[in-house]
Amino acid sequence: MEQYWCATLLIPKGVHKLITKFCRNFLWQPEDGKRKMIMKSWSSCCAPYQEGGYNIKEILSWNKCIICKWIWAIETKSESVWAAWNYKYNIKNEDFWAMEVKPHHSESWRSILLVKNELITRTGSIAEAKQVLFRSVQAGKLNLSLLYDYLRVPAVKISWAKGVWNTAVLPKHGFIMVLAVQGKLATVDKLNQKGQCIVNRCILCKKDNESHQHLFFKCSFASTVWIGVLQWLRMSYRTRNMRKELQWIARFQKRKHWKARLYSSSLAATVYCLWEERNCRLFREEEHSSEYILKRIQYVVSVRLLFVTNSRYKNEVVDYLQC
Structure with a gap:
């Protein structure tokens, strides 16, 4: 109609x-x-x-x-x-x-x-x-x-779009990922800038002020989760900046290898789960361990990747994820 x-x-x-x-x-x-x-x-x-x-x-x-x-x-x-x-x-x-x-x-x-x-x-x-x-x-x-x-009136193109919007990334993860990269999530520092008087304290580590960079990378709780995710992916370096990570993944996507989809899906799922855990603690007073979040990320990423991967590579993907 x-x-x-x-x-x-x-x-x-x-x-x-x-x-x-x-x-x-x-x-x-x-x-x-x-x-x-x-x-x-x-x-x-x-x-x-x-x-x-x-x-x-x-x-x-x-x-x-x-x-x-x-x-x-x-x-x-x-x-x-x-x-x-x-x-x-x-x-x-x-x-x-x-x-x-x-x-x-x-x-x-x-x-x-x-x-x-x-x-x-x-x-x-x-x-x-x-x-x-x-x-x-x-x-x-x-x-x-x-x-x-x-x-339509075009805007400036971004270099990291393919790192977020691909078949391996769940839509809800991609939605939150875009907001996180653009600094548009309602973190305490952003709310204070909008005129709301809220005590700025990271609810995950309870040590430093909450901001996008702190919440997803500098927070000790988030760091523990990232270390677990990177070990699971067999990656030795430490993530420092979300935008640079996405740019690297977007370049890797050109090879059309299933590992590129694995990395982008893991990054988006980790950001989503950390933001969800922050909201659970803040609004529901529910607290989960870093081990629980890591297992959840592994499960979601594995199921999604196997669902979208070509049947020729599924055995290779299963062997990689189970090692």
């Missing part, structure tokens, strides 16, 4: 805000309904994986892209009944690309003309607007995903 209306009419601003609110609350609103500190803007969430986002389609931009398929049908003089009817009763002898919205136009035709006018404005000319449509064609059909990428 949503796709039908998106392909027929421009969504009103009020409806667009309401849909965005529902989507945003789905991501950030806790189950108890209480307000929560949001550290990442919705526009950055809608960015592609390669730009540090979650690849969520921005509803209004996607709405306009879907309507562009009717513009494409008119431009290519489609043999459909819809195109023939509009040429006879709406366009008549006029130039479609020069048409303006008139009071007697229907709401659907008005939406098409408004999107057409915006496309011309954004590209700078009618000729360039047509070129954008033609560049978005694949196998004779308008590719809406390509058109969406052409029309």
Whole structure:
């Protein structure tokens, strides 16, 4: 139903805000309904994986892209009944690309003309607007995903996206991993910067102030977990910086070796489990040992890796994980 209306009419601003609110609350609103500190803007969430986002389609931009398929049908003089009817009763002898919205136009035709006018404005000319449509064609059909990428405003690409978003990393682990790398998790130091007066003390080691760097790398409890994970992976060096680790994994991903997926899955699972343990202690007053967390990481990573690994390499993966 949503796709039908998106392909027929421009969504009103009020409806667009309401849909965005529902989507945003789905991501950030806790189950108890209480307000929560949001550290990442919705526009950055809608960015592609390669730009540090979650690849969520921005509803209004996607709405306009879907309507562009009717513009494409008119431009290519489609043999459909819809195109023939509009040429006879709406366009008549006029130039479609020069048409303006008139009071007697229907709401659907008005939406098409408004999107057409915006496309011309954004590209700078009618000729360039047509070129954008033609560049978005694949196998004779308008590719809406390509058109969406052409029309949106791009951001700076990141070098570590493939280290997070691959088949071996669970989506919930990747979600938290992106926030951790970007420093967007609601750690105590961040909450204090937002004006909340909270005693800054790491709840895992109970020694130093809580920050992203401390919580995941400098904390003595986290260090114990990392040592166990690295020994399990047969890696001798110590992790120091999350972004550098991801960049190294992203470069390793180019080889398409199952070990690259193992490393990225282990890194994301460790970050997720440490953040989950922090929240369990803070909000539920439940405490688990580093051994328990390590076993949980090993189990989750092993099951996920075996699930996504090609059958030719499964025996090799099993032997590696069991040693």
